[in-house]
Amino acid sequence: xxxxxxxxxxxxxxxxxxxxxxxxxxxxxxxxxxxxxxxxxxxxxxxxxxxxxxxxxxxxxxxxxxxxxxxxxxxxxxxxxxxxxxxxxxxxxxxxxxxxxxxxxxxxxxxxxxxxxxxxxxxxxxxxxxxxxxxxxxxxxxxxxxxxxxxxxxxxxxxxxxxxxxxxxxxxxxxxxxxxxxxxxxxxxxxxxxxxxxxxxxxxxxxxxxxxxxxxxxxxxxxxxxxxxxxxxxxxxxxxxxxxxxxxxxxxxxxxxxxxxxxxxxxxxxxxxxxxxxxxxxxx
Amino acid sequence: xxxxxxxxxxxxxxxxxxxxxxxxxxxxxxxxxxxxxxxxxxxxxxxxxxxxxxxxxxxxxxxxxxxxxxxxxxxxxxxxxxxxxxxxxxxxxxxxxxxxxxxxxxxxxxxxxxxxxxxxxxxxxxxxxxxxxxxxxxxxxxxxxxxxxxxxxxxxxxxxxxxxxxxxxxxxxxxxxxxxxxxxxxxxxxxxxxxxxxxxxxxxxxxxxxxxxxxxxxxxxxxxxxxxxxxxxxxxxxxxxxxxxxxxxxxxxxxxxxxxxxxxxxxxxxxxxxxxxxxxxxxxxxxxxxxxxxxxxxxxxxxxxxxxxxxxxxxxxxxxxxxxxxxxxxxxxxxxxxxxxxxxxxxxxxxxxxxxxxxxxxxxxxxxxxxxxxxxxxxxxxxxxxxxxxxxxxxxxxxxxxxxxxxxxxxxxxxxxxxxxxxxxxxxxxxxxxxxxxxxxxxxxxxxxxxxxxxxxxxxxxxxxxxxxxxxxxxxxxxxxxxxxxxxxxxxxxxxxxxxxxxxxxxxxxxxxxxxxxxxxxxxxxxxxxxxxxxxxxxxxxxxxxxxxxxxxx
Numbered sequence: 001x002x003x004x005x006x007x008x009x010x011x012x013x014x015x016x017x018x019x020x021x022x023x024x025x026x027x028x029x030x031x032x033x034x035x036x037x038x039x040x041x042x043x044x045x046x047x048x049x050x051x052x053x054x055x056x057x058x059x060x061x062x063x064x065x066x067x068x069x070x071x072x073x074x075x076x077x078x079x080x081x082x083x084x085x086x087x088x089x090x091x092x093x094x095x096x097x098x099x100x101x102x103x104x105x106x107x108x109x110x111x112x113x114x115x116x117x118x119x120x121x122x123x124x125x126x127x128x129x130x131x132x133x134x135x136x137x138x139x140x141x142x143x144x145x146x147x148x149x150x151x152x153x154x155x156x157x158x159x160x161x162x163x164x165x166x167x168x169x170x171x172x173x174x175x176x177x178x179x180x181x182x183x184x185x186x187x188x189x190x191x192x193x194x195x196x197x198x199x200x201x202x203x204x205x206x207x208x209x210x211x212x213x214x215x216x217x218x219x220x221x222x223x224x225x226x227x228x229x230x231x232x233x234x235x236x237x238x239x240x241x242x243x244x245x246x247x248x249x250x251x252x253x254x255x256x257x258x259x260x261x262x263x264x265x266x267x268x269x270x271x272x273x274x275x276x277x278x279x280x281x282x283x284x
Numbered sequence: 285x286x287x288x289x290x291x292x293x294x295x296x297x298x299x300x301x302x303x304x305x306x307x308x309x310x311x312x313x314x315x316x317x318x319x320x321x322x323x324x325x326x327x328x329x330x331x332x333x334x335x336x337x338x339x340x341x342x343x344x345x346x347x348x349x350x351x352x353x354x355x356x357x358x359x360x361x362x363x364x365x366x367x368x369x370x371x372x373x374x375x376x377x378x379x380x381x382x383x384x385x386x387x388x389x390x391x392x393x394x395x396x397x398x399x400x401x402x403x404x405x406x407x408x409x410x411x412x413x414x415x416x417x418x419x420x421x422x423x424x425x426x427x428x429x430x431x432x433x434x435x436x437x438x439x440x441x442x443x444x445x446x447x448x449x450x451x452x453x454x455x456x457x458x459x460x461x462x463x464x465x466x467x468x469x470x471x472x473x474x475x476x477x478x479x480x481x482x483x484x485x486x487x488x489x490x491x492x493x494x495x496x497x498x499x500x501x502x503x504x505x506x507x508x509x510x511x512x513x514x515x516x517x518x519x520x521x522x523x524x525x526x527x528x529x530x531x532x533x534x535x536x537x538x539x540x541x542x543x544x545x546x547x548x549x550x551x552x553x554x555x556x557x558x559x560x561x562x563x564x565x566x567x568x569x570x571x572x573x574x575x576x577x578x579x580x581x582x583x584x585x586x587x588x589x590x591x592x593x594x595x596x597x598x599x600x601x602x603x604x605x606x607x608x609x610x611x612x613x614x615x616x617x618x619x620x621x622x623x624x625x626x627x628x629x630x631x632x633x634x635x636x637x638x639x640x641x642x643x644x645x646x647x648x649x650x651x652x653x654x655x656x657x658x659x660x661x662x663x664x665x666x667x668x669x670x671x672x673x674x675x676x677x678x679x680x681x682x683x684x685x686x687x688x689x690x691x692x693x694x695x696x697x698x699x700x701x702x703x704x705x706x707x708x709x710x711x712x713x714x715x716x717x718x719x720x721x722x723x724x725x726x727x728x729x730x731x732x733x734x735x736x737x738x739x740x741x742x743x744x745x746x747x748x749x750x751x752x753x754x755x756x757x758x759x760x761x762x763x764x765x766x767x768x769x770x771x772x773x774x775x776x777x778x779x780x781x782x783x784x785x786x787x788x789x790x791x792x793x794x795x796x797x798x799x800x801x802x803x804x805x806x807x808x809x810x811x812x813x814x815x816x817x818x819x820x821x822x823x824x825x826x827x828x829x830x831x832x833x834x835x836x837x838x
Contacts, residue, residue: 177666178674181732184636185686185739186660195685199676 023275029268037084046075048082048235057251068253070244076253079235080261086236087217087265090147090229094216095209097155102162103205107193109163110170110201120163127160136219137228145228150220158212162205169201207280210273214266221262237262287357288315289459289491290339295351297334297343305348308334310515312351316459321485321492323506323523325499325538327754331515332495336461339493340376341368356458373400376459377452381467383444387436393447394420394432400454419450422487424480442473446480453488460484463495470623470781475825478505497754499542500784500827503527511535541759543784570614572649573743573775574635574662579644581605581630604630606799607644612743617769617776619786619807621822622796628779631796632745635777636664648743660686663736667748669728673720679706679731680716686738708772709734709764726757730764737772744768747779762789783826787811795819 036043045066052073060068060076067077109120127135139153173179174197182196183189221238223229230236232243237258244254297309309331316322326332337343339353341360353360355375363371372378380386388396397419398412407415413432420428423446436444445465452460462481466474482505485492496502502509502523509526511519511534519532530536584601592598605627612618622628633639635646648662666672673682683702687693693701706713709730720728729749736744746765750758766789768774780786786793787807794804795818803816814820 177668177671180638181664181666181672181735182674184638184660184662184664185690185735187686187689191689196674200674 020275020278022271023279026268026271026273026275029264030272033084033088033265033268036081037088040081040085044075044078044081046078048074048079049233050074057247057254059251060253060257067257068251070240070254071247071251076240076257079240080237080258082235083237083240083258083261084265086147086230086234087221087238087262090150090220090236091213091217091265091269093151094154094220095158095212097151098158098212099162099205099209101155102159103166103198103202105159106163106166106205107170107198107201110167111174111189111193111197113174117167121167124160124163127157130157132157133219136223140223140228145223145231147220147230150223150229154216158216161208161212165205165208166198166201169204170197173197173200203280207273207277210269210276214269214273217262217266217269289318289356290316290493291352291354292335292339293352293354295335295338295349295353297331297338297350298348299344300346300348307515308347309338312512312515312517314510314517314520316491316493318458318491319485319489320508321494321506323502323509324493324495324512325497325502325509326512327497327538327756329514330512332512333463335512336378336463336493336495339461340372340378342372342378370404373452373455373457374404375457376461377455377457378461378463379445379448379452379465381464383441383448383468384436386448387444389436392433392435393439397432397447397451397454400451404455415454416450419454420447422453423447423450423484425450440473441469442477445469445477449477449480449484453484453490456488458489459491459493461493461495464497465494466501467496467498471783471827472623472821472825474501474827478827481505498827499527499539499755504827511538537756541755543755543758543762543782543788570616572611573614574612574777575645575647575649576611576631576635577609577645577647579605579608579631579634579646580642581627581634581639582642604799605634605641608796608799608801609644610794610801610804612775612777614742614775615769615773616792617765617778617790619778619780619790619793620796621780621783621786621793623781623822626796627799628781628796629747630799632664632747632777632779636662636745638664660739661741662743662745663739663741664745664747665729665732665736665749668752669725669732670720672732673728673735675720678717678719679711679723682731682735683716683738686735690739692738692740705734705737708737708768710760724757725753726761729753729761733761733764733768737768741774743775743777745777745779748781749778750785751780751782758785759788765789783811783822795822 045064052069055062055065055069055073057071058065058069058073060066062068065075065077067075067080069075070079105120109117135157136150136153139156140149143149143152179192179196182192187195220229221236221241224236224238225242227242230239232239240258241255241262244251244256244258248255292315293313295309295312296307298305298307312331312335314322324332324335334343334347338347338349339355339360341363343349349361351361355371358367358371358375360368360371387393394413394416397416398407398409401407401412401415402409417428417432420431425431425443425446431439431443436447439447449460449465460481465481466477469477478501481492481494484490485505492505494502494506506523508521509523510517511526511532513534519526519530519535526535527539530539581604582601583604584599587595587598608627608631610618620628620631630639634641677685680702683705684698687698687701688695702716703713706716711727711730711734715723715727720731723731733749749765750761753761762785765776765778769776776789778786778789790807792804792806793810795802795810795816797818802818803810803814810819811823814823
């Protein structure tokens with residue numbers, strides 16, 4: 001027979017948010033990049049798109065070009081700084097539509113139930129049956145390359161995990177006594193879903209958003225690398241890596257430095273997401 | 285007389301929390317004689333569970349223990365983990381409140397019982413199985429040879445508790461510690477488990493420590509009782525003596541709050557206010573406010589023809605409520621009583637419209653202008669007080685929401701109305717900005733009631749509203765409902781498994797079993813002259829407090 005090793009004799013109170021060291025590192029990284037994006041014009045020493053044929057392929061630490069220049073003489077530091085705006089907003093805008101669509105469909109599907117639920121969940125099954133990347137590429141192939149179409153592709157396919165998570169929570173909450181009490185008070189279904197179900201069901205999805213931002217940025221810069229995302233001459237990290245590829249043996253900085261920037265941005269979000277997820281698990 | 289088998293001296297337990305040390309038990313001393321049954325009674329948080337867990341060294345690592353605990357001469361506090369595990373099971377066995385969560389769901393019960401035997405006595409698989417069968421027989425489980433291979437989910441709650449007891453007794457301990465062993469069980473099952481403990485105590489010469497919040501349970505089998513409050517023993521003595529002539533104020537309060545059946549016409553016991561029923565004519569003259577006719581509710585549907593051919597017939601539909609008819613008069617309190625699974629909650633849900641009846645009708649008759657402005661003329665309050673409120677809403681928002689949403693009062697009047705509602709349920713306005721997790725169970729239940737009152741209902745369905753609460757809180761909630769009926773002229777249908785609660789509040793009782801009404805009648809008629817056997821069984825299973833008998837010499 002099993003014996004419990006701990007018993008809840010004293011209810012733990014609502015502890016103050018206690019974030020671990022790594023979470024703070026992640027948060028600071030994200031904050032840093034946000035500041036860089038906001039103040040790009042102040043921070044960048046040069047116009048990111050202005051070419052300078054007199055200073056081609058200058059290595060880092062060249063006077064005037066701290067991180068060197070690329071094959072068109074554009075300042076790498078300035079391009080990285082301006083690229084922050086593109087990559088950061090790619091992550092943030094990219095998850096917005098899937099998140100909104102996903103949680104809305106999830107709540108409706110779980111709360112209304114019946115045939116609608118069956119229909120929506122079969123739709124989810126279909127979306128899951130296709131490899132995610134293939135679906136995104138197919139949509140881009142139909143609509144043509146570009147970040148706008150990337151967002152549309154995400155809106156079409158990336159809502160699925162959010163819908164599933166929120167639906168699962170909703171199914172539990174629907175049976176809970178406070179939701180039933182709200183129904184008995186004569187509130188409409190839409191109102192109960194919005195005010196009583198969604199705020200309590202959204203937590204796991206909200207935690208997942210941060211992880212999803214990482215995936216969205218990586219996929220977006222990956223597509224840009226292949227020329228399907230941000231179009232030249234936009235300063236975008238994936239695009240910069242692709243452009244520097246040909247010079248990797250001689251001028252490594254053109255590709256490697258944006259790569260490091262990408263790593264530090266996604267690492268920030270990943271650490272932050274992990275920390276928050278852990279915190280949520282402890283709490284609930 | 286030999287030395288006591290358990291001696292506890294100045295036991296103090298506190299838990300180390302990030303916010304500091306929280307004392308759970310402060311200075312507790314008691315002893316248990318060989319063959320004695322000692323009851324420990326108290327409300328949640330009184331330290332009774334912590335005390336008996338400390339006896340076997342079962343406290344979490346955050347606990348700080350001081351004092352002396354001697355079990356048969358061995359000092360538990362100073363024992364090493366290995367010595368402790370030798371003590372558990374062999375010297376003392378323990379059973380807990382919720383047998384389902386203490387049995388491994390993927391392990392056959394025979395193996396679980398035999399685990400201790402293999403560990404402590406070095407029995408082989410076959411020998412352990414043999415012993416398990418004997419033990420199952422010992423705890424009066426029918427067909428032990430078959431049941432030994434059952435998984436926990438195949439057994440009923442009472443059966444699982446018997447399996448727990450068998451496991452605890454496997455290594456022939458001299459002491460059995462039972463922590464709320466019957467709290468999760470129906471009364472009739474509870475009565476049988478208590479009977480079993482009584483029998484086992486004699487057969488195995490056990491010394492018993494029984495922890496319970498229920499004075500009736502303690503009274504029915506314990507020789508001596510300790511009353512605990514806030515980590516201290518407030519009173520100790522022979523059970524009869526403590527129950528009949530309590531010395532401590534807290535004990536008196538506890539006894540007064542304990543819902544008990546008043547079957548004798550004799551004057552009520554010490555400290556119990558007489559049950560006051562309002563003058564009968566008032567209710568008699570009133571009109572029916574709710575008529576339920578031939579209500580049936582069936583869960584699960586028969587599969588369609590294709591599905592049947594593909595997947596077989598599927599589980600048969602369950603008829604939760606079968607052909608039930610009753611009516612409730614305005615201003616009346618009707619109690620629906622029954623054990624778990626009897627369908628009483630389903631009736632309540634069907635009346636408010638949360639469950640579709642499969643046949644029959646529910647008619648609510650309100651005179652013109654009596655419908656709550658939102659149409660929410662029937663409201664329901666639920667069992668779990670913490671689940672009844674949206675965890676993200678403060679009390680003031682929870683109360684203001686229906687008022688604002690249904691425009692039940694002027695925006696300028698909102699605050700006054702919310703304060704008035706708080707007043708009705710006797711909560712201080714200081715609680716308005718709190719969230720549910722900052723409230724106690726009783727306070728949450730009051731907020732839930734206040735929220736139901738916002739739409740000015742005529743009929744309130746109270747589904748087990750008190751069963752998650754301590755007795756003293758339970759009494760307060762019952763008093764509150766009584767007041768609401770008197771002052772707001774609210775009609776109440778009280779659904780409960782507890783005859784004591786129903787008797788304390790209701791005018792009429794309906795007894796349910798297996799989805800049907802067994803009998804209906806006034807409280808007096810049902811409790812004093814029940815017509816049906818099942819009602820009699822229910823009444824006799826209810827744990828009884830000793831009644832002060834003038835001929836009693838003590």
